[in-house]
Amino acid sequence: MKLFQDIVFRLSKLAAYLSAAILIFMVCHILVEIVLRSFFDSSTFVLDEFVGYGVAAMTFLALGYSLEEGALIRVNILLIRTKGAVRRGLELVCVFSTLVLSSYVFYYFWRNWKRDWDRGAVSESIAEIPMWIPEGLVVLGIILFIIQLFAYFVRVATGGDMITSGGGEE
């Protein structure tokens, strides 16, 4: 049980590291673009496309990790006023509905991915990126999020620790 939780979190963390790598890549790409534009009157021509894929991939890949770290915000008016079994039950309802939602979204993302993979669809820019690559990263992120949610569901149901939300940023 503990092992299962550990493995799942390690996977989520690995995906978050990938997100971090994408963030560094985006920063570098933008710097190159600025230098090319300002000093060489040129461009990589694919900045908005690549960085767009980057944001999508890094957001979805980091979902599981952010969930477990309590970074995803929620309105806790009710949560902070409930205790014990009621609180635990409420948490299970929240996790379960998010689980259903994620699986639903996953199914349709998967369909798109499969279609683009089968047809070998590429982006409309000069880079002609095969669409299955960025879409695949998003699908992977959703899969890991679902696994992390499932692990969390099991943990809450069996009396384990609940995530304490840090409240977020804004």
Added chain:
Amino acid sequence: MEAIVAGLVILLLIFFFLGVGTWVFAGLLLVSITGLMLLLDMSTHRVGVIAVKIIWRYASTWELAAIPMFVWMGEIIFRTDISDRLFRGLAPLVDMIPGRLLHTNVLGCTMFAAVSGSSAATTATVGKITTTELARRNYDTNLAIGSLAGAGSLGLLIPPSIVMIIYGILAEVSVARLFAAGVFPGLLVAGLYSAYIIARCMANPELSPKSSETMTFGQRLKGAVNLLPVIVLMFLVLGSIYSGLATPSEAAAVGATAAIILTLLMRQMTWAIFVESLMGAVKVSCMVCIILIAAAFLSTAMGYLHVPANIAKAIGTLNLSPIGLILILSVFYIVLGLFLDGISIVVMSLPITLPLILQAGFDPVWFGVYLVIMVELGQVTPPIGFNLFVLQGLTGHPIGRVAIAALPFFVLMCIAVGIVTLLPEIALWLPDFLFNKPT
């Protein structure tokens, strides 16, 4: 009538899904999906296809990249001694004004806001130093905490600003114009705060005890050198935007890089700080971006249901004057601000309020500024106000105490909203001057 019902059902769904405590992004998606299925009898298949299309389109919006990068920059500054230097630089300068070091809160936040996009980060970074320093010197606790709570929220108004980027993307307004529009209202709010502190401390000098140390002019100037890192970052970020070298999103990359280089030069950057700041940025921006993506889908769903158009029509029949409309919206936003965080407020209300505002003839850039101030108000109102949470964590005082300390600054911010509403030029002059009026 049908539109009112649809609007009410959506509202109930929002209260239900968010109220039980689902994660905000999941709640917004659930509201949209159930709304479309229940009210428009759409099949699960059709909703799924629409959902994925919208989610993908917004998730791969490249302007969103500004969010992780500005957050990263803030995380780096938070973890190094730049904020400490900010205090050491400002303290000798403000020591001569009534209210003394209390002004380090206001000025520190104002300057830090110019390199940070978020108010929680601003409050936490500046407060980390000032709360202990002011308490140690026996400054009045209420003024110390209150001014920090109020000034911390300037992080949203003074560019760069994450909330403004979100507003710009959703309302399709130029982020560079929005950033420029926030400058003078931000300075206005800061000015009101400082004036209030001066007035209070002239009436009762005990609120800000005299320090025993006396300093020469040279020493003060020497201290001011500590402000350099923040000023350099400010100059690079804003300079790259307004020189035309970079778009606001690109400026975020410049800022993050500059922060890394600067902290390397100051021998502050370590591998551990680099990784921590990076992972912190990944977490926070994941939270912000996923909510933004979910909210984009909610807007689309509301559009399918004709909710915004119909509510706009209904309010149109009331024949409200523009000022009347703003008054009603202000009450609406203050109430929302009691319970919701800033990003949720912006993304949930915008599909309804933006058409109303445009119909009444307001400038969308001006409304962006107005909305950001309303969000700032929400940051300092209990039970849900992030600046209050941050200060509760920093000072250990209960949230009620912090909220009472922040109350005068809440009132000052309301006054600022009034001034900016009556004199919209305060917001609009700078963007018009920098980018010419849009035709």
